[in-house]
Amino acid sequence: ELKVEQNPLFLSMQEGKNYTIYCNYSTTSDRLYWYRQDPGKSLESLFVLLSNGAVKQEGRLMASLDTKARLSTLHITAAVHDLSATYFCAVDMSMNRDDKIIFGKGTRLHILP
Amino acid sequence: NAGVTQTPKFRILKIGQSMTLQCTQDMNHNYMYWYRQDPGMGLKLIYYSVGAGITDKGEVPNGYNVSRSTTEDFPLRLELAAPSQTSVYFCASRLTGVNTEAFFGQGTRLTVV
Numbered sequence: 001e002l003k004v005e006q007n008p009l010f011l012s013m014q015e016g017k018n019y020t021i022y023c024n025y026s027t028t029s030d031r032l033y034w035y036r037q038d039p040g041k042s043l044e045s046l047f048v049l050l051s052n053g054a055v056k057q058e059g060r061l062m063a064s065l066d067t068k069a070r071l072s073t074l075h076i077t078a079a080v081h082d083l084s085a086t087y088f089c090a091v092d093m094s095m096n097r098d099d100k101i102i103f104g105k106g107t108r109l110h111i112l113p
Numbered sequence: 114n115a116g117v118t119q120t121p122k123f124r125i126l127k128i129g130q131s132m133t134l135q136c137t138q139d140m141n142h143n144y145m146y147w148y149r150q151d152p153g154m155g156l157k158l159i160y161y162s163v164g165a166g167i168t169d170k171g172e173v174p175n176g177y178n179v180s181r182s183t184t185e186d187f188p189l190r191l192e193l194a195a196p197s198q199t200s201v202y203f204c205a206s207r208l209t210g211v212n213t214e215a216f217f218g219q220g221t222r223l224t225v226v
Binding site: 090 | 144148154157169171172203205209215216217219220
């Protein structure tokens with residue numbers, strides 16, 4: 001059974017600081033997704049990571065994937081209040097001949113002005 | 114394109130009642146998913162479908178049923194509602210053969226009392 005673990009689960013940080021959210025998973029996969037969810041809203045796709053060493057950047061967010069370590073990171077540079085949200089990683093099981101997408105518990109990010 | 118549309122947006126059920134959560138997508142996606150999200154938690158996969166006539170269980174299928182008679186529609190049925198099914202339900206779809214992420218509907222907030 002695939003386990004997807006994010007840490008931290010909650011993060012409160014000051015504007016202007018840098019921080020990294022980690023996503024570890026327990027089985028082979030070469031596809032991983034990052035989503036953002038604002039309170040009371042649906043999930044918005046941020047990044048699609050499709051191979052080992054993949055790196056994607058959008059504004060102050062950068063995501064990477066290390067399939068050998070079964071680890072993805074979401075790095076926040078010089079955080080701003082607008083980035084306050086819950087961030088989820090999700091692992092695609094297709095490499096295991098499985099069609100599921102399994103989510104982590106999410107990281108609730110609160111950026112203090 | 115409307116994307117993924119879920120109805121209703123909100124619903125209150127009494128214990129033992131049944132209902133169907135509707136999900137339709139107009140993107141001609143072959144894969145569709147149902148997730149539930151409990152307060153402060155991540156998303157748990159209930160059922161998924163890789164095409165019309167094909168469905169499979171996810172992580173938490175007990176108490177739910179699905180059908181997929183068309184590419185567009187993937188309804189989720191609760192037969193005997195229980196308080197433990199109080200949650201926000203999200204439907205998602207994606208296209209395989211192309212490396213894309215899943216796109217989510219706006220969610221249905223269900224309360225069982």
